[in-house]
Amino acid sequence: MSDTVAFPGAGNPHAGNRNPALQEQFEHIEQQRDASNFGIWIFLATEILFFGGLFTTYIVYRMIYFPGFVSGSHLLERHLGALMTFVLLGSSFTMALAVHSIRLGKRKLVVLFLILTILLGVAFLGVKFTEYYGKWNEHLVPGIDFHPSANDLQGATPQSVELFLCFYFFMTGLHALHMIVGIGLLAVMALLTWYGKITAEHYNRIEVSGLYWHFVDIIWIYLFPLLYLITGNRH
Amino acid sequence: MSTAVVERPLYNPVNYLNVKHTLKSWLLTTDHKRIALLYLGSITMLFFVGGFAAMLMRLNLLEPAGAIVHPETYNKLFTMHGIVMVWFFLIPSIPTTLGNFLIPIMVGARDLAFPKLNLLSWYIFIFGSAFTLYALVSGGVDTGWTFYTPLSSLYVTTHVMAAAAGVFITGFSSILTGLNFIVTVHKMRAPGMTWFRLPLFVWSMYATSVIFVLATPVLAITLLLIGLERGLHVGIFDPALGGDPILFQHLFWFYSHPAVYIMILPGMGVVSELVAAFSRKRVFGYKAIGFSSMAIALFGFFVWGHHMFVSGQSVYAGMVFSALSFAVAIPSAIKVFNWTATLYKGSISFDAPMLYALGFIGLFTIGGLTGLFLAALSVDVHVHDTYFVIAHFHYIMVGGAVMAYLGGIHFWWPKITGKLYPDVWARLAAVIIFVGFNLTFFPQYLLGYLGMPRRYAMYPAEFQMLNVMSTAGASILGLGYLLPLVYLIWSLRYGPDAGPNPFLATGLEWEETQSPPTTHNFEEIPVVTQDAYAYENMGIPNV
Numbered sequence: 001m002s003d004t005v006a007f008p009g010a011g012n013p014h015a016g017n018r019n020p021a022l023q024e025q026f027e028h029i030e031q032q033r034d035a036s037n038f039g040i041w042i043f044l045a046t047e048i049l050f051f052g053g054l055f056t057t058y059i060v061y062r063m064i065y066f067p068g069f070v071s072g073s074h075l076l077e078r079h080l081g082a083l084m085t086f087v088l089l090g091s092s093f094t095m096a097l098a099v100h101s102i103r104l105g106k107r108k109l110v111v112l113f114l115i116l117t118i119l120l121g122v123a124f125l126g127v128k129f130t131e132y133y134g135k136w137n138e139h140l141v142p143g144i145d146f147h148p149s150a151n152d153l154q155g156a157t158p159q160s161v162e163l164f165l166c167f168y169f170f171m172t173g174l175h176a177l178h179m180i181v182g183i184g185l186l187a188v189m190a191l192l193t194w195y196g197k198i199t200a201e202h203y204n205r206i207e208v209s210g211l212y213w214h215f216v217d218i219i220w221i222y223l224f225p226l227l228y229l230i231t232g233n234r235h
Numbered sequence: 236m237s238t239a240v241v242e243r244p245l246y247n248p249v250n251y252l253n254v255k256h257t258l259k260s261w262l263l264t265t266d267h268k269r270i271a272l273l274y275l276g277s278i279t280m281l282f283f284v285g286g287f288a289a290m291l292m293r294l295n296l297l298e299p300a301g302a303i304v305h306p307e308t309y310n311k312l313f314t315m316h317g318i319v320m321v322w323f324f325l326i327p328s329i330p331t332t333l334g335n336f337l338i339p340i341m342v343g344a345r346d347l348a349f350p351k352l353n354l355l356s357w358y359i360f361i362f363g364s365a366f367t368l369y370a371l372v373s374g375g376v377d378t379g380w381t382f383y384t385p386l387s388s389l390y391v392t393t394h395v396m397a398a399a400a401g402v403f404i405t406g407f408s409s410i411l412t413g414l415n416f417i418v419t420v421h422k423m424r425a426p427g428m429t430w431f432r433l434p435l436f437v438w439s440m441y442a443t444s445v446i447f448v449l450a451t452p453v454l455a456i457t458l459l460l461i462g463l464e465r466g467l468h469v470g471i472f473d474p475a476l477g478g479d480p481i482l483f484q485h486l487f488w489f490y491s492h493p494a495v496y497i498m499i500l501p502g503m504g505v506v507s508e509l510v511a512a513f514s515r516k517r518v519f520g521y522k523a524i525g526f527s528s529m530a531i532a533l534f535g536f537f538v539w540g541h542h543m544f545v546s547g548q549s550v551y552a553g554m555v556f557s558a559l560s561f562a563v564a565i566p567s568a569i570k571v572f573n574w575t576a577t578l579y580k581g582s583i584s585f586d587a588p589m590l591y592a593l594g595f596i597g598l599f600t601i602g603g604l605t606g607l608f609l610a611a612l613s614v615d616v617h618v619h620d621t622y623f624v625i626a627h628f629h630y631i632m633v634g635g636a637v638m639a640y641l642g643g644i645h646f647w648w649p650k651i652t653g654k655l656y657p658d659v660w661a662r663l664a665a666v667i668i669f670v671g672f673n674l675t676f677f678p679q680y681l682l683g684y685l686g687m688p689r690r691y692a693m694y695p696a697e698f699q700m701l702n703v704m705s706t707a708g709a710s711i712l713g714l715g716y717l718l719p720l721v722y723l724i725w726s727l728r729y730g731p732d733a734g735p736n737p738f739l740a741t742g743l744e745w746e747e748t749q750s751p752p753t754t755h756n757f758e759e760i761p762v763v764t765q766d767a768y769a770y771e772n773m774g775i776p777n778v
Contacts, residue, residue, distance in 0.1 A: 025339075025346035025423070027760060035348040035422040042414045042448055050452035053486055057460065057471070060482055143467025159470060159477045166469045170459075 021202040033204045040208045044215045047178075051219055054174070058167050058226065068160020071153055073231045075140060075161075076168065077131065081228035084127050085220065091120035092217045095186075099210045105200035107193055114190040117213065121183045128176055135165070142166040168227055175223060178216045185209050250653070250751040265350035266754055271336035272651070273357050275644075278324050278332065279720070281364060284371075285319035286713065288312045293675075293709040296702045301692045309692035310377035311393070317380025319371075322402050323364050325636055326494060329501035330412055330447075331360070333643045334440045336651060338416055340744040341434050343425025343763060345755045348418040356411040363405030370397035379690060381491070384472035384483040388464040396462060403458045406451045409497075413447025416440055425743070427763035431525070434742055434767045435518060438525040439504025442532040446493045446500075450536070454490035457483065481547055488539035496535040499599075499631055500528055502639030503570055506592045509642055510574045512740040513589035514581025515775060517768040520573040527566035534563045544615045553612055560610035567603050571596060582775060586738070587661030591642025594669045595635055602630025605680065620690075623683025626676045634672055641668070641719065648723060649733030650744055653751040656726040660718065668715035674708025739776040741768055 019029055026032040062069045098113035139147040142162045153161055189209050192198050198205055251268045254260075261269060292312050295304050304312065335353065339346050347353050370376050376398045378387040387395050420433070420441050460471050461483075470476025472483040503524075511518045518524060540548055540556030548556075574596055583589070605627045608614050618624065649655055678701040683689075687698050694702065736745040744752075747761045 023350075024755070025344065025348065025350055031422055035418050038421060039349060039414060039418045042417055046410050046414070046448045046452045049449055050456050053453040053456035053489075054460075057482065057486070060479065064479070065477070142469050157477075162469055163471070163477065166463070166467065166471070170463060 019201070021199075029202065033202075036204050036208050037211075040211050044211065047215060047219075051171075051174070054167075054171055055222070055226070058171065061163055061167070065156075065160035065163060067154075068156040069164045070231055071156040072161045072164025072168070073227060073229075074154065075135075075138075075152060075165070076228050077134070078228050080127055080131050081224050084124050085224050087120050087124045087127070088217050088220050091117045091124070092214055094120065095210050095213045099203075099207050102193070102198065102203040102206045103200060107196065107199075110193045110198075110206065111190050114186050114193070118183050118186050118190070121179055121186075125176060125179055125183075128172065132169075135169075140165055142169065171223055171227070175216065175219055178219070182209075182213050182216050185212065246749055247753050249753065250749070251754045252653075252751050254754050263354070265346070265354055267335050267339050267347050267350065267353060268651070268752065270353050270357055271332050271334075274327060274331035274335060274360070277357075277361060277364065278327055281319055281323040282716075284368075285316050285324055286716065288316035288319070290709065290713060292316065293706040295692060296694070297706050299694055299696045299699055304692070306692035307377065308375075310379075310690070311375030313690055314376045314379050314398075315371050318367060318376070318398060318402065320632075321380055321494070321498075322405055323360075323367065325498040325632055326409060327360065327412075328498075328636065328640045329505060329643060330416070330440060330443055330497075331356075333436075333505065333640075333647060334412075334416060334443075334501065337647065337744055338419055338437060338440055339423065340748060340752065340756050341437050341742060342420060342423055343428050343743050343747075343757070343761050344419065344423035345757070345760075347415045348423055349415050352411050353415055356408040356415070359411070360405055360408040363401045363403075363408065365401070366397050366404060367401030370394040370401065373397070381487060382458070382461060383487075384461065384464070384480050385474065385478070388461050388471075389468075389473050389475075396465065399458045399461060403455055406455050409447045410451050413444035413451075416444040417448065420444075425760050425763055429763075431522065432763055432766050433525075434504075435507035435521065435524050435528075436501075436504035439500045439507070439528045442528040443497050443500045445529075445532050446497050446535060450490045450493040450497075453486060454494075457486040457490070460486075481543070484543050484546055485539070488542045489536075492539040492542065493532075493535040495628070495631070496531050498636045500531060502595060502599075502636045503528065505639040505643035505646075506574060506595050507570075508740075508742075509588050509592035509646055510577050510596075511768045511770065512646070512738055513586055513592070514578050514583045515770045515773070516577055516581040517766075517770060518573065519576035519579075520569070521767070523569050524573050527569040530566040531563060534559065534566070538563060541610055541615070544612055545619050557610055557612050561607065564603065564607055564610075567599075571600055571603075584776075585662070587656075587658055587665050588642045588646035590662055590665035590669075591638045591645065594665065594672075595638040595642065598630050598634025598638065598669075598672070602627055602634055605630065618683055620688055621683035622679040622687050622689055625689050626679035626683060629676045629679070634676070638668070638672075641665075644723075645719075646738070646740075647744070648726070649737050650748075650750050650752070652727055652730075653733055654726045654730035655733045655737060656730055657722055660722045664715055664718035664722075667711060667718065671708050671711030671713075671715050675705050675712050676708070678702070678704045678708075737776070739773050741770060741773060 022029050022032060026035070094113045094116040098110050098117065101109040101113060135141055136145070138152075139145050140152065142165045146158070146162050146165075148158055148161055186209060189198070189206055193206070251266055261273065264270060264273075291304065292309065295301050295309055295312075301309065335347070373394055376391075376393045376395055378391055378393075378395055382395065382399060387399075420437060424433075463469070464471045464473060464478070468476070470478035472478045472480050474480055507518055507524055538556055538560045540552055541560045544553050544557075605623070609618065609624060609627060645656065645661055682698055682701050682705075685698070687694055733750045735749050737750075738745070743757075743761055743763070748756055
């Protein structure tokens with residue numbers, strides 16, 4: 001806030017030599033860094049509870065409608081799921097390299113790694129939407145265009161397969177939404193770094209963005225087996 | 236608490252209120268004290284919206300056949316009363332006003348850890364309230380505040396989605412506020428301000444914040460799932476399509492029971508401060524009160540099933556939830572005993588804030604003990620969904636949380652505004668509220684025990700006497716709530732200057748800041764050398 005206090009020296013944190021990157025509510029830069037790191041960890045805890053409610057619901061219905069969920073997971077293409085997992089793990093690697101580089105003060109390298117991370121993120125979303133498009137063509141979109149063939153159902157009730165696909169779209173969609181937010185965040189960080197707004201002394205915005213990005217990866221690491229891999233012992 | 240000896244001016248004429256006067260300087264402020272006032276204005280307005288709905292309900296219940304509104308309108312009234320009061324008044328009440336104002340000062344910081352996030356929380360709150368008020372004026376919602384499925388997701392044609400969207404959005408305001416408080420308490424404490432020197436208000440706000448960040452996201456996802464079911468007609472919660480309505484109740488109460496502690500824990504924090512200040516004593520059992528706040532926050536996550544004893548939940552689950560619900564009574568009782576012990580041999584004065592605090596202790600005890608009736612499986616079968624439940628949680632929420640909120644607003648009013656309110660009027664209002672409250676809600680215990688169900692616009696003629704008493708009480712209560720609005724606003728213009736510490740209370744906010752504080756609270760960050768509540772050094776105020 002630019003409000004200044006007219007009284008001499010009164011409560012004015014701008015008096016004296018302060019690091020320009022230090023926000024006025026903090027006393028020193030370590031405190032500021034600690035606060036943002038701690039803040040993002042708490043935010044990630046809220047995200048775990050957010051997805052946690054969804055995972056719980058998924059597991060409850062998996063138990064109630066086991067045959068439908070088995071048939072449903074056979075409708076997903078594992079090789080695409082595996083490809084997305086590799087792409088996303090790669091993006092986490094480049095993200096980690098970006099955080100490492102900003103600590104060393106290598107700004108151009110940071111921008112390069114951030115752009116690589118963004119590209120891998122976009123590649124992930126590309127595969128994801130290809131998969132969605134496939135489901136659309138097969139008339140397997142719950143609530144909108146759901147006309148499964150007998151081969152799709154494999155003996156399960158249409159309702160239970162629809163419920164599985166509903167969770168599939170909702171969980172991966174919510175994850176994709178987090179990816180899109182992350183890509184936007186990393187783009188801003190790349191610009192700020194390019195223009196020298198983020199430096200080695202004050203790198204925690206990159207670190208915080210990195211933590212978010214890794215978290216979104218971890219959600220996928222749980223989604224992939226839950227939706228694609230644990231298909232039951234039907235065959 | 237004392238600081239290193241620093242020569243400083245006694246009074247700075249430029250404070251956080253008069254530093255700038257433009258509308259922009261308020262709407263774009265990042266000062267936690269100004270944001271607290273933005274919240275104070277918003278939730279006061281919403282409180283009277285929710286109160287208006289309650290008043291119409293009470294008037295309708297004057298006659299067995301319903302005196303003024305159609306039963307369908309009545310459904311909408313109790314729904315709006317519940318939604319507005321729970322999410323737009325009680326949950327934000329103490330945290331966003333007193334919490335925002337006091338936490339940075341109490342821990343010895345210039346502001347919260349994330350001031351911009353704090354302002355964002357307010358805008359999110361306003362945005363969410365707008366959705367909900369839209370649902371209110373465009374025809375209302377009639378699901379009850381609990382949004383039970385499949386009624387809410389399939390059968391109802393009212394504006395459920397707008398109301399649920401408002402609650403969903405407002406949830407993020409709670410999450411961000413909680414996050415901000417937790418980081419502030421961890422990372423922003425002044426030198427020497429150890430965890431066990433923190434005022435108990437800060438402990439209770441910390442416990443509240445933990446619930447904010449861990450419970451609210453579950454409500455968010457649950458409301459999204461309702462939206463999904465309504466939008467796509469897939470059977471997530473609707474049994475006709477293969478969904479599980481009990482699962483909705485599990486998810487809803489996994490948030491909404493801890494949310495009860497979001498509403499009461501801040502009140503307990505306020506009362507700890509008031510009891511110490513007006514009996515001129517250290518709080519008895521400081522650590523026990525601090526840890527019992529954390530225990531309530533923790534246990535609060537494991538008792539949600541006691542809302543579902545008659546919903547078709549497994550009997551064995553019911554037994555576990557019943558036992559755990561009894562367990563919550565232990566930390567609550569620890570607090571009540573400690574406050575009472577603090578009063579023992581204290582120099583008690585009955586200023587208005589103390590009247591609210593004493594009212595809180597008595598009413599919270601009644602509300603808490605009747606909660607044990609409800610936690611008992613077999614008794615709950617008899618009184619479930621009756622007025623007994625209504626009376627129980629109003630004793631906690633109104634007799635507890637609202638009394639503490641008003642007590643806190645009165646106690647810190649001189650600090651917030653720099654003005655003294657007329658104490659005689661304030662005491663009168665406190666007594667009127669206490670009397671009105673009991674007359675409103677005590678008959679409801681009797682009604683519930685006799686079997687009058689909640690949420691009905693009509694009732695058998697033999698219940699009329701008790702209903703008329705309750706409505707009469709509600710009128711007195713309404714008057715009691717209007718009084719502070721009048722004399723507190725009056726005091727802004729005509730009240731005498733308060734001086735830095737009119738109650739001679741302990742704490743950084745009283746001892747180290749002027750009234751009203753400057754924008755950055757302290758000239759120098761204080762160095763804390765004492766425990767909280769060192770009242771033996773403070774003397775007795777001569778008022």
